[in-house]
Amino acid sequence: MIRMSNIVKKYVMGDEEIYALDHVSFRVKPGEFVAITGPSGSGKSTLMNIIGCLDIAQEGEYFLNGQPVESYDQRQLARIRNQNIGFIFQGYNLLPKLNALENVELPLVYQNIRAGERRRRAMEALEQVGLKGRIRHRPQEMSGGQQQRCAIARALAQHPSLILADEPTGNLDQKTGQEILTLFSHLHAQGNTVILITHDTSVAARAQRQIHIEDGKIDEKEGNG
Amino acid sequence: MILQSIKMAFKSIAGNKMRSFLTVLGVVIGVVAIVMLIAIAQGANSAVASSIEGLGTNLLTVSVRTQRYNPVSMEGLSKLEQQPSIARVAPLVTTTGTAKAGVTTYTDGSIQGTVPGYDEIRNLEVETGRFLTQPDIDNRSMVAVLGSEAAQELFGTTRAVGESFSVSGYTFSVVGVLASQGSSMMGSGDNQIIIPFTLAERIFFQKGITSFYISAGSADDVTVAEYATTDYLDGLFHDDSDAYTVFNQSSMLETLNEATAVLTTMLGGIAGISLLVGGIGIMNIMLVSVSERTREIGIRKAVGAARGNILTQFLIEALAVSLLGGLLGLVISGVGLAVLGPLLDITLSVSPSVALAAIGFSVFIGVVFGLYPANKASKLHPIDALRYEG
Numbered sequence: 001m002i003r004m005s006n007i008v009k010k011y012v013m014g015d016e017e018i019y020a021l022d023h024v025s026f027r028v029k030p031g032e033f034v035a036i037t038g039p040s041g042s043g044k045s046t047l048m049n050i051i052g053c054l055d056i057a058q059e060g061e062y063f064l065n066g067q068p069v070e071s072y073d074q075r076q077l078a079r080i081r082n083q084n085i086g087f088i089f090q091g092y093n094l095l096p097k098l099n100a101l102e103n104v105e106l107p108l109v110y111q112n113i114r115a116g117e118r119r120r121r122a123m124e125a126l127e128q129v130g131l132k133g134r135i136r137h138r139p140q141e142m143s144g145g146q147q148q149r150c151a152i153a154r155a156l157a158q159h160p161s162l163i164l165a166d167e168p169t170g171n172l173d174q175k176t177g178q179e180i181l182t183l184f185s186h187l188h189a190q191g192n193t194v195i196l197i198t199h200d201t202s203v204a205a206r207a208q209r210q211i212h213i214e215d216g217k218i219d220e221k222e223g224n225g
Numbered sequence: 226m227i228l229q230s231i232k233m234a235f236k237s238i239a240g241n242k243m244r245s246f247l248t249v250l251g252v253v254i255g256v257v258a259i260v261m262l263i264a265i266a267q268g269a270n271s272a273v274a275s276s277i278e279g280l281g282t283n284l285l286t287v288s289v290r291t292q293r294y295n296p297v298s299m300e301g302l303s304k305l306e307q308q309p310s311i312a313r314v315a316p317l318v319t320t321t322g323t324a325k326a327g328v329t330t331y332t333d334g335s336i337q338g339t340v341p342g343y344d345e346i347r348n349l350e351v352e353t354g355r356f357l358t359q360p361d362i363d364n365r366s367m368v369a370v371l372g373s374e375a376a377q378e379l380f381g382t383t384r385a386v387g388e389s390f391s392v393s394g395y396t397f398s399v400v401g402v403l404a405s406q407g408s409s410m411m412g413s414g415d416n417q418i419i420i421p422f423t424l425a426e427r428i429f430f431q432k433g434i435t436s437f438y439i440s441a442g443s444a445d446d447v448t449v450a451e452y453a454t455t456d457y458l459d460g461l462f463h464d465d466s467d468a469y470t471v472f473n474q475s476s477m478l479e480t481l482n483e484a485t486a487v488l489t490t491m492l493g494g495i496a497g498i499s500l501l502v503g504g505i506g507i508m509n510i511m512l513v514s515v516s517e518r519t520r521e522i523g524i525r526k527a528v529g530a531a532r533g534n535i536l537t538q539f540l541i542e543a544l545a546v547s548l549l550g551g552l553l554g555l556v557i558s559g560v561g562l563a564v565l566g567p568l569l570d571i572t573l574s575v576s577p578s579v580a581l582a583a584i585g586f587s588v589f590i591g592v593v594f595g596l597y598p599a600n601k602a603s604k605l606h607p608i609d610a611l612r613y614e615g
Contacts (some may be wrong), residue, residue, distance in 0.1 A: 054527065054607045075531050093524045093611065097240055106526035109229050154528065201389020 001162070002028040002051065007060035009046050019081050020046040023060070024217040028195060030161075033188040035207035037200055043216040045166070048197045050187075052085050052164050053077045065161055082110050086155025090167035092147040094112070094139040094154075100126065101135040104154045104207045125157035126150070145176035152183060153158060163187065163194045169203055226538070234542040237514070238549075245546065248510045250602035252590070253549025253557060255500025256583045260354035260558035261565075262492040263579050268571040277478055283312070283441035284346065285451055286460070286472040292455075296461040299422075302437060305457050309442070310449035315343035316437040318425045324418060326379040326390035334375050334418045336392065338425020346440040349414075354386035354401030355481030357421055361567050365424040368399040392418070395428055497586070503550065504590035511543050511598035522602055523610025536603040542587060544596020551587030555580055 003108060004034040009021040020043045028034050038044045049055040050062065053069055056077070062069045064084060072080065087093075094103045113121070126132055129149040141149050155163050169177035179204070185206060188194050196207055204210050211218055238245045289297055298366055299316070308313040318338040324331045343349070344356045352373070359365055369390075376385040376399070397420065406414040425431060441450035454471055462468040502540045515522070561574055566573035 049608055050486060052527075054611075075533075078526065078529055081527060087527050089611075091528070093520075095521055095524060102468055106525070110525075110529040110531070134229040158528070 001030045001032070001065065002026075002049075002195075004059075004065040005046075005061050007050060007057045007062060009043075009050065009055075009057050018219075019043075019156055019216045021050070021057070024213070024216070024218050025060075026154045026211055026218055028162075030193055031188075031191055033196070033208045035198060035204035035210045036213060037198060037201065037204045038205065038213040042195050042214045044199075044213050046216075047213060048166050048195075050196065051086060053080045062157060065154070072107065074202055076179065082107060083158070084161045086158050086160035086163045088151050088155055088163065088165035088168045090170040092139065092144075092151045092171075094147055094150055098138050098140070099136050099138050100131060100153075101167075103139070103150055104157050107154060107158045116215045120155045121159075127151040128156055129153045131179070143176075144172050148172065148176075148180055149183070152180075152187075154188070161193060163192055164197075166197045167199070168196070169198075169200070172182075177203070182217070227541075230538045230541045231536075231545070233522070233538055237542055238305045238545060241514075244510060248546050249508050249550040249553065251503030251506035252547050252587055253503075253554040255496065255503040255590075256551050256554025256587055257561065258495055258496035259586070260555060260575055260583050261531055261561055263489055263495045264486060264558070264562050264573045264575055265565070265569075265571070266492050267576070268451040268566070268568065268569075268573040270482065270489075272571050273441050274478055274481060277474065277481065281310075283444055283450075284474040285441065285454060286474075287437070287454060287469060288436040288472070289298045289434065289458075290467070291468045295435070297434040297458075298436070299434070301457070301461070302434070305439075305454065307420065308450065308453040310446040310453055312440045312442045313342040313346050314348055314437060314439050315340050316422055316434040316451070317343065318422065318431045318435070320425070320429050320431070322392045322429075324375070324379060324390050324392050326369040326388065329379055329381075331375060331378045333416050335416050336420065336425070336429070338420050338422040338423050338431070340428070343419070343438065346438045347414075349406075350404040351401045352404040353384055354399070356401055357419065361421045362423050365421060365427060367395060367397050367424070368400045368421065369397040370403060370417075370419040371399055372403050372415040372419075372508050373405040374418035375418055376402045393428065444475070447473065451487065475604065476537045487531045500586060500590060504547070504594040507543055507546055507591060508594035509599060510546075511539060511595055511600070514542070515598050515602040518602075519605060519610050519613040521608050522605050523613065526605070526607035527611060532603040536599045536606075537603045539599035540592065540595050543599065544591040547587045547591030547595075548584070554587070555583060 004027070005025045007021050007024045008019065010017050010019045024047065036047060037042050048056070050057050053064070056070055056072070060070070063081065067080070068081065069077070095106065098106070104125055105118050108118040108121060123135070126135055129152050131149050131153060133148060134142060134146060139150070142150065159162055168184070169180055172180060181203060184194055184196065190212075196203070198204050289295065295373055302314045302316060305311060316339060322334065322336050324334050337356070337520045340362055341357050341359055344351065349356070349420045351370070354370070356370055357368070362364070371379070371385060373383050379385065380388050383402050384400045386403055387399065389396055391397070403415070403417065439450060439454055441447040451471055451473055458469045458471070459466065525535060555575065562573040562575065
């Protein structure tokens with residue numbers, strides 16, 4: 001599913017080179033539920049950007065579903081994000097002017113799926129996250145938990161091979177956060193591959209396996225599961 | 226995909242009503258300026274052209290430089306009239322004089338000596354009575370045909386047939402009154418006092434024919450008629466082409482049309498600048514929109530929008546604004562011209578080619594000024610765009 005070897009991402013600050021990711025290697029198998037943990041500044045956001053094909057590494061190899069992502073151009077990366085990766089962000093990142101249904105349909109628009117099929121898949125995903133009664137609501141008319149469910153539905157509607165969640169409970173209260181995490185467990189149980197990025201160890205505990213990152217480095221044994 | 230982009234564009238335009246309105250307004254003003262200025266220039270042109278045509282469409286005017294010996298004769302003109310391309314020929318002698326009828330005097334009259342047929346050549350319409358006849362010429366009858374203004378001034382009515390007046394001691398009886406022509410390029414035609422040519426020659430001591438009018442058989446014959454006339458005069462004056470001038474009505478129209486074309490282009494160009502300013506307005510707003518919607522662009526890219534998708538979306542937005550402005554401008558111009566036409570007493574209309582050009586130009590403006598902001602939006606890096614806090 002995911003195979004990374006010796007991924008390097010570094011920034012130049014003044015005369016100094018700072019390694020955000022220092023020769024990171026790990027694997028994730030299909031159907032796994034993995035948490036990537038680490039304190040802020042550890043490089044986990046950079047890692048998530050690379051896993052999610054929002055960014056590419058400077059060195060190393062990254063295979064996603066057997067595809068060598070590090071050699072792809074912006075257009076190919078956009079297609080991979082569109083077809084293989086369902087993002088879930090801490091800040092939900094829904095478009096404020098679109099209602100729940102339109103938000104969920106958005107990635108399908110870029111997949112060139114016909115309106116009817118798009119509607120069907122979006123409805124199915126919204127039902128899965130328990131938002132069937134809220135499809136005409138705009139993001140600001142929904143609670144935080146509902147917005148995050150909507151964002152999850154958007155990821156599910158893509159039928160992605162990987163669900164990538166970045167601090168999905170960070171903006172939610174304890175109870176709502178637990179509900180969202182339970183939803184992730186369900187998704188995993190249905191066979192989805194889920195990667196959850198968090199600094200919260202109690203959240204990470206819900207995953208099958210944890211990968212700890214610190215100062216841009218991963219424990220090799222953890223990385224290969 | 227394109228349909229979705231159009232939907233999204235209209236959503237975004239509708240979402241910012243005031244701003245969209247002002248941007249569209251810039252384009253509307255540009256299009257209205259172009260369309261209306263061109264329509265007014267063209268309307269004025271056709272008004273002037275039709276007043277020239279009112280003088281007689283197939284008209285040739287010949288003037289002869291007075292010399293010791295003037296070879297142009299009535300007989301010669303009759304022969305010229307036999308040419309197949311020529312319908313009528315009429316000599317004209319013009320002078321001024323004070324006309325008196327009882328205690329009334331009329332000093333503005335233009336006394337013209339001519340022959341039957343002149344009315345046809347100049348499209349004169351006799352309202353009451355008759356025009357000159359051949360016996361009037363042969364007998365040097367003391368008769369006159371008056372323009373409507375001359376009749377009105379002398380007798381207080383245009384129903385003046387049978388009245389009489391005197392000029393320089395000669396008494397004329399009125400046999401006809403012309404319908405009013407209104408004023409034209411060549412001055413008012415309503416102050417004429419038309420008398421037989423032979424009589425005018427005698428009493429005003431005019432010797433020889435110094436100017437005459439020719440009407441061609443049809444508009445297509447004008448050039449042939451001009452050649453025939455030139456040939457005839459060259460024969461008379463032994464190829465001294467400075468001795469006479471043949472003035473062609475259609476070449477004057479051509480000159481007028483050329484002058485108006487230049488004027489129209491110039492006005493259109495000046496108005497085009499205001500459309501350009503409208504285009505800069507679009508660019509300005511699109512740039513603001515791109516930075517305001519950076520996060521939206523980031524989200525779209527994260528869920529899989531490629532550069533092309535974003536580019537299309539913003540380009541369609543710019544196009545929609547400019548096209549909307551173009552169409553609205555056309556409608557407003559149409560209404561404006563319908564109101565302005567009767568006020569200026571000119572027929573004003575939007576020609577299809579101007580309408581097409583205005584729409585085409587606004588689309589062009591939309592693309593040109595939308596391209597830079599759209600390209601800027603499409604090039605945003607998804608991570609930076611997502612992190613952007615607007």
